Amino acid sequence: MKELTCIVCPRGCRLVVDEENDYATAGNACPRGAEYAHAELTAPTRVLTSTVAVTGGIHPRCPVKTAAAIPKGLLPAAMRRIRAVCLAAPVQEGQVVIPDLLGTGVDLVACRDLPRAD
DSSP: OEEEEOOSSTTOOEEEEEGGGTTEEESOSSHHHHHHHHHHHHSOEEOOEEEEEEESBSSSEEEEEESSOEEGGGHHHHHHHHHTOEEESOBOTTOEEETTGGGSSOOEEEOSOBOBOO
16 A cells, blocks of 8 residues: 555645555545556656756746656656756747657747847
8 A cells, every 4th residue: 555645736635545456546536636646656757847057148047847747767867968958048938948858759848038138
């Protein structure tokens, strides 16, 4: 048996999952809790948020995030790849910073406009 706190909504249901019984879940207030528990215990994923360096902009860094969740085990390698990026201003919100991050099929995108410093 595993105990988890569901993060699908703000309710934060306390889940008890029986891994030996086809991931039977108790404590969830909705079906999404059972789906979350199964995914978290079999193939956990996360949306990764960070910042990248920017030259010539009004700020030295720009916030970025993955366009979708990526496997949790790839987060350290993804951060190493992100740390190597340096963009030149201007940057547009939604601009693809790294396409297909680590072969996941998920792009890393800019989360804000960052104009040039004048």
